[in-house]
Amino acid sequence: MTYNEAIQELETILRSLETDQVDVDDLTTRAERSAELVRLCRHKLRHAEASLDRVFDSLDEDEDEPAEAETDDADELDDDDEEADEDDHRPGGPGRPAAPRLF
DSSP: OOOHHHHHHHHHHHHHHHHHHHHHHHHHHHHHHHHHHHHHHHHHHHHHHHHHHHHHHHHHHHHHHHHHHHHOOOOGGGGGHHHHHHHHHTSSTTTTTTOOOOO
16 A cells, blocks of 8 residues: 555545544444554655665765865865754755654
């Protein structure tokens, strides 16, 4: 099941709970299914975030290689450049999308 399919099913369950009269047994079944779908979505989001981090880390490594070959200009960096470099290594920093939040 894809992430979008799971979200659509969760939305369907929510709409039915808001509009239908639901008996206790059916409510329990829908709640359990909703919990399974939320777990699936969280797993897929974590997996996607880890994959994106690996991609961005490899891009960061590619950028670092040419810098090492050049002369040492590290002493000439001003404070603004140093702060920008720190942000580049944080999840959700520049160039990295922030992970979407579920519920």
